[in-house]
Structure formats: structure tokens, C-alpha cells
Amino acid sequence: MPQLSEYELEREANIARNRALLQELELKEAVSSLGIPKPAPAKAKSNAKPVQPAKKVKRERDEDTGPRRTSARLKTAPLIDPNESPGSKRKREAEEEERRVIAAEEALKAEERTRAAKRPRHQDLVLAILVEDAEPEDLSSLTAALDVVAQPKRVGIIESKPASQEAKEVKALRDKLQELKVVARAKVTQNRIYSAAYHPEITKDLIFFGDKNGQLGIWDARAPPDEVTDEDGDVSTPTDEQERGKYWRLQAHWPADPKSSISAVKLDPIDSHSVYTSAYDCTIRSLSFETSTSREIYHSSDTLISSIDLPPSGHEMWISDTIGGLTHIDLREGNGKRPRWYELSEQKIGCVSINPREPHFLLTASNNRVLKLWDARKLQSIPVESLSTAFTKDTSTPVEFDAETVNKFLDSKKGEGCLRGEWTHGKSVSSAYWDPRGKSIVSTCYDDTLRCAFCAMCILALWDLDTAKFNSSPSAPLPKPFSQIRHNCQTGKWLTILRAQWTTNPDTYPHFTIGNMEHSLDIYSCKGDVIAKLADKTKISAVQAVTCSHPNIVERAVSGNASGRCVLWAPADA
Template sequence: MDEVSEFERQRQANIERNRKLLASLNLNSLSNEISESIKQEDEASKRKKSSSTTQKKTKRQKVEVQPIRRSRRLAGVSIDDSDSKAREFELEEDRRRREREELEKLKTLRVDGDLSLLDLVKDQTVKSEDGEDSSKLLEKFQKFLGNSKSFSIGDYFETIVKKDNSSKDVKKLREELGSKELYTHFKPNDIKLTKDRMTYICFHPDIDRKLIIGGDSTGNLGIWNSENTDDVDILSFKLHGKNIAKLEFNMNDTTKVYSASYDGSIRSIDLRSMKSSQLFINDFDVGITDINYNNDNEMYYTTMQGQFSRIDLRAGDHSRRQVLRLSNKKIGGFTINPMNKNQIATASLDRTLKVWDLRTATTCDWDEWDDNLETLHTVGVYDSRLSVSIVDWNRSGDLVCNGYDDTVNIFNLGEDISTKPKNFAIEGDLTPSHRIKHNCQTGRWVSILKARWQQYTPDKEKFVIANMNKYFDVYDRDGHQLAHLSNPLVTNVPAVCNFHPTQNWLVGGGASGKVYMFS
């Protein structure tokens, strides 16, 4: 065996000395304790993290969804409001919460057996946009026919004609009106009568030329000579500061046309000299909503504040005129009985159509909230579910009106109403003789639909009203539909429309100011 070198013996001796030194310091035991402690802390940290995650998950699962509560600020309740208002707010929120809870319970109930859908909603009412109630439950279901939008009975004209056993006169008139064609010398896009949304349009009474006049929502007026086929012959000018509500002719002097506006003024236009003069300015610039001729020298008007008055066209000063308040709200339109100028009918935002006898009017400042103020003698009243937009009277004693309740109503009062004494009254409330379903929900960009009789009809009494599906609908005094006119070139709802006073010509205008004429 080889002898160990001196170097190796020295190295082994150093290793042994170091081992004894480490053993005397107990470092291995300390190192093991530290390692074990670190290991235990890591495991505890993991257990804590795992426990925390589990608790969070468990807590999230146990959270119940509470009903959203609006802040008092968003609900319009000021910090300075009284405790009673705050209490009312809390009670209202509690009531809504209970309703939601009841609804959730009802969702889990089972329905057994055969049933009628009408019975399920017999205790409900149909709510309109302004909160008005309707008891006609079927109307709620009719909205599901085809689509959810409102509809007009005129949209089913072809079906009605096939199944309608009308008189020969009605059939003949349907054929005549159905043969009317859209003016095609120029496309409607080129016939822009007004700059903005059209609010009124009519024919000049002349039958030798088809002269059309229209006004818009910003006070512009346009005159179109449709007989000129070489060029679109339109004169357009700014006549008023606001909506032109009505254009009126005196049939005994058709050289002048009168215009009334929401800016509170009435102006006259001489078509020969093409000059316009200011006829009347209302007190405090209260907007004028309608005008009608009573005779050659007198004109009636109504206002945005429910007032009615008459002015003498020969007088320069109208300060002494008599002003009668017929409504606390806007009178959208009125009409004079053609056979008795003392009788008028008004259509108002207060949801009524009222017939008045002016022979009983002396002074009147009527207010429905004050019984001490004197009122006029009311011949008859029709209460509508919603506001009434227009009423018109024909020469046979019939009234037609329509409004936001999506109906057109015809009242066959008869010609004998014109001979009644001044103190007579129609027994009970006015009841429509005929009621026609018609969509009148025009919205913001389409002018209000208004039914108007032909002024001097050459055949049967008939009126026209625009259809929201871009048609002209024509009906007679018995509610029979005579026409449903349109054309692919009619690209806007002809919201404002009219007959020629004596000819079976139709004209309408829409939101873009374009004109559609059938003749």
C-alpha cells in the first residue's frame, strides 16, 4: 500500500477540524429548523389564499340582487325639500319594489285549461303615450297584425271594394277617382314648393289653371303654376316668422289669398300685383291657428290660447274687437256651418269637439276651473280619448274630425241644424255616426293629419286625409272609402292635402316641401 503524502494528511486534518467546528456551532440543526419554518409559512400562506378565494366565491354566491333605488337628486327630490316629500319618495320606491316582487311570483304560476285572452286582460287598460286610458282591449291586439305599428282601414281598400255592395253612385265615383294620375310633367323631387316641412296646401279656386299655394313650418310661402310645362314655375318667399297654419280665399274675390301664422299675424296677398300687406297682429303675438271667411268683410280666427274672435277686413283698427275664450288650451282648428254662419265647431287640445251658437255670445272669458265666469251656449260636445286636431263642416250638415286617438269621426247632423233657434242644444253628447280606423301618429317630422271636406262638391260629399303609408284616402259622408291614391314617385307622406273646391283634383305636400298632385 502506498504511503500517504504529507499534503494529503494535512488536507484530511483540515476537513476533520472544520467538521468538529460546525458540530460545535449546531448549524445543521439550525438550518433544518429554518427550512422547516419557511416550508410551514409557505403552506400556511397557500391555505390562507385558498380559504380567502373560497370565502369570496361563497360570499358572491350568497349576495341577493336588490332592486335598484334611485337617488333623490335623480328623482328630482331636493335636499331642502320637506320630510313629507322625502317620505313620499320612499313610499313610492317601496311600492315599486313590491310590484317587482309580485311580478316575479306571478311568473312562476302555471296557467291551466282553455281561456280567452281578452279575459286575461279584462281588468287592464291600454295606456297611451300621455297616460290616457282606453277601454278598447281589442285595439291592443290589433297592433300585432302584420307588425306592431298602427294601421289605417284605408290600407285594405282593395279588399273593401271586393266585398262592399255599395250604391252605383259610390262605385262610379270610385272609378273616377281611381283614374286620377300623378302629375308627371316634372318629377316631385323637382317640384319643391316650400323650403321646409309643409304645413298647409291648397288649390286656387280657378278651374282654368291649376294654381297651387302652400306654406311651411318656418313661414315660407310658395305659389306653383302647374300649367307651365316648360319649367317648374314656382314663386317662393318668406312671408311669416313661424308656421303658416292656414291659407284662405274669398270665393267672391279670388284675386286675394289670406295667410295666418303661429307668429300671431294675418296677411293678405294680392295675386295680381304680387304684393302682401299686413292685415292683423294679435295681442302679445299669440299664435293664430286657423282662419275662415264669414262673409266678404268679416273673418273669424282662433289662437294657441283657446281664443276666438272676428275682425272686420275694412277696419284699420282691430283693438275694439270682441275676444271670446272657448278653451283653456290650443284650438287646433275650427269650422263655420256653411248654411248658418252663426254656428261654429272647434277642435281643441282639451280633447273635445264643441259646437257653438254665436248668437248667444255677448261677453265671455270662459275658464273651466272657474264657474263664476260666463260661458257661451254650447250646442253639443264630443269628448275624445285624446286631443282633437281638426273639425270641418260640409254643406249637408256633416262634421268630420280626427285626432290622436287614431280615428276619423263623421257626425251626420243634417241640414236642419242650420234652422235651429239660437238656444237649442243637441240632446246628450255628440255621437259619431261613422267611425273610421286611421293611423294619425305622425311623430315629429310629419305635419299633423287633418281631414277636410271638398268645399263645393260636384257629386257626393267627400273628404280627404293623408295616409301614413304615403297615400291619399278619400271617404264619403257615410264612411265609404272612395279612393286610395298613390304612386311610386310619392316618396313622402302627403301629410297636408286638399281637394280643389269644385273639381275632383287632389294635392298634397310633405316634410320635404315637395308637391304631389292627382288630376
């Protein structure tokens, strides 16, 4: 047996002593020695019964008297006779198969109708279809409003005037336009205004607005208001605070969603009985007032159209798109000419403008920050034989000249003078337009040169060109702009891009209109002088993003905002 250490011996002795001590003591004394408090004395037993919880009564489940779900298959399935003959079975199975085929065909037709309702409409459309839920009297009033006198587009005359005479003309123009007031308001379209055009008719103020969802709003702003009959039968006319004039909404492009936003509205320069609209549904349509019919004149497969313009002759059209291309089409029927598409930029071309005096001079404004001046005569002389790929014989399909073909032509001897000049801006160029004389250019650009904390400033650049010099010298460069105006127009994603629009009236001193983020309509002269800043805080509380002016009356301007509400600016007694 191993020998224990002194520590283990001492431990065993302590255990033995403690065991003997506990045997000698009683339990109560041990508890009291530990200091445990005595338990409280028990209360006398009460004869009162404790409060019993409410007895839960089992609710009987109400019987459901409503219809129960049943199998649709069992409802339509015919009862099968277990003793049917083989011939009856074959006949029954043949009838069931025929019903399944018919049901499948109907489902396919319904699906095709749904898909067709979401695709652009390419067929001719009459006013009764364009004006949804229109009453006969609405169509008759629209037809009466579109009964106008055809007026061809006029071109301004370039005159050299002394500085003193120009100063007098600017002062006279300022005196007229500073007195313009809000004389009519109306919610012409249901969504954001994207584009606008003022009809040249002098007996009425007829304006066309294109909105975000492909709707063309027509506003006869000075038409006498309709009489309103109240509940008591009293007849009254609207007050100045209510909508003025008459308007109609035509769903010119389909489907009615942002895929059909009307990017441009242009009146036919030789026949003001027609208006052209281009949209993001890749189509261009022409609405004729005489036939009351809208017809498609051009469509592309998947290229969004950003802008269109026509020369004074009205026989052709230039189209810009979002992939950097420019398309030329001939509007004369039966001409047999195929459209031609030229890739002129690696980014979106947001605007194309034709010089009214020299229609072969084209302006393109692109997201690559460059404004370019092209000679269309040279551009259209690119030989088809230079194309590296074959093209289809379909006359509606454009002949495509890609960037490689165009650049190769520009570098050749024949291509000298095709690109007449260019000017690089600080950021993307949103628009560039010729004035009615074909002498001045105004461009709009997102150029954050001020780097403000809350907004950025847009640069309005002005050029004064001698087009005769460009015709005589194919190497004449585009000069530096003589004026650059800082203008607050950083619109963001919820407002239409602000574009400076020249007045097309050739009888007045050249000037242009543009919206302002401070809810005003600004007017500048061709030299960059401030003519007027029109605002009315009591009636206008939104940015007037889209503007245009009357082609024949100086004291007329219109503007539209992101909600589809439009404003007519005119003398108070108009």
C-alpha cells in the same frame, strides 16, 4: 432581578447554541447548506463596443416671420406727448370721449338691427322682398301665374236624395277618383308642409303651401317646364321623373325659423285674388295678386295662431289660438270695430270652422278632447260691461272675455243656446270641419282605442246635422256621430298632424281627403265609404300629411310631405 420562566430559559439557551454553531461554520458551507444555486460563470469580456444610440441633434427653432399679435388698444391709441400742455390734454381726452360715444352708438344700432332681423315684420312687403334672390324673369313669371280670374266661393245645396241615387253618385265618383295618377312632383318649399290651399282657377293648377319656417310656396303644377341647356348647348325639356311645373318661394312670415310656421292658408272667399296666411309669429297676412303686396291684417302680442276661417261673405274672420281662445275680427277697413277674444277652452283650440250656409255656427276642436258647436250671435252678444277689468282704448287691442266671464254668460238666461252642443272624444281633437253644404262634419282625433304595438289609430268621426233644427231650437243637442272610421294617422313629432279636408266643390258628391301613414292619399265619402286610396310606391316614399282638392274640378287632388315635396294627382292625360 426577576426570576425567568422555563419557556424563557429554554429560549435563551437555543439562542446561545445557534450563535456558537454559526461561528464554527464557514460562509460558503452555510450557503450550500441552504440550497442556493451557484451563480453562472462570467463571460469573457468582449472588445466590441456596444451599439450607441443615435445622437439627438438639437433642432434650431425657425424664426417666426409671420405677424405677431399686438394690442388693438395700443394700435388705435394716439401717441401721448409726455410734455403736452394741459390744454392739449383736455382736447385729446375730449376727442377720445367723442370716439367712444360714437362707437357705443354704432354698436347699439348694430345690436338693434340684429334683434329686428329676428322679429316679425309688420310693414307692407312687395314681391321683390318676399322672393329672396329673385331674378326679374322669376318675378314676371310669378306675376303671370297669379293672373287669374276672380271666382267667389260657392256654397253647396242640401238635397234629399233616395239611397239608390246616392249609391250611383258614389260609384261614379269612385270611378273617377280611382284613376288619378301622379302627374307632377316638385319640392315647392324648403321645409315641412304645414298647410295648403287649392286656387279655384280652372285653367291651371295653382296651389299654395305653407311650411314650417314661414315660407309660402306657390306651385303652378301644370305650367310648361322651362327648357334646359346642357354643356354642349343642346336644348331639352325635363322628363317625367324630374320636377314638373313652376314654383316660387315667398318668405311671407319672418323670421325664417319654426317660430313662423304657417298654420293655415285660406283664399279670400269673395275675391280669389287674395290669400290669407296665419303663422306662429302671432301675425296674419294677406297677399294681394293685383297689387303684388303682402300686408299685415292682424297680430297678437304673444299668442300663437293655430287656425283661421272666413264666412262666404269674406267680411270677417275667426281665429283660434294655442291658449284656448277664439278671436273675431272685422276685415272691412275703417269699420272702427275692435277685435274680440273669447276664452272658450282651458287648452289649445287647434281648429275653427265656419258653417258656409249658417255662418253663425262655429266648430272648435280642442286638446281637451271636446268638439263644440257655438252660436256666434250669442257669443258676440256678451256685454262689454260684464268685464271685470278695464281695457285700453287702442282699437287694435282685442276686448278680452276670459273664461269666468264666458261661463257666467253661458249660465245666464241670455246665454242659453250659445253653446249648442259638444261631443267628447277619446283624446285631443286635432281638427273638425263643415262640408260645403253646411250639413256634415268630419273630425279627426288621436284615439288609441286599438292600442297597437307599432302605431295607434286615429278616429274619423262623421256627423249629419239638420242646421234648420238648430236655428229653430236653441236647446237642440249635438247628436252622436253616425260613423266612426279607424284610420292610421299617429304622426308623432316629425310629421304634420293629419287632418281630414272636405272638397269645397259643391257640384260633386261630398267627400274628403286625408293622408295615410302608409304613404297613400285616402278619399272618403260623407257617409264614410272608401272612395279611393291613391298610392305610387315608385314615385312616393313619404307620408302625404297635408292634402286638399280643387274647388271646381273633381279629378284633382294634391298632397305634401315633411320635406316640402308636393304631388299633384290627376288623370294620366291631364
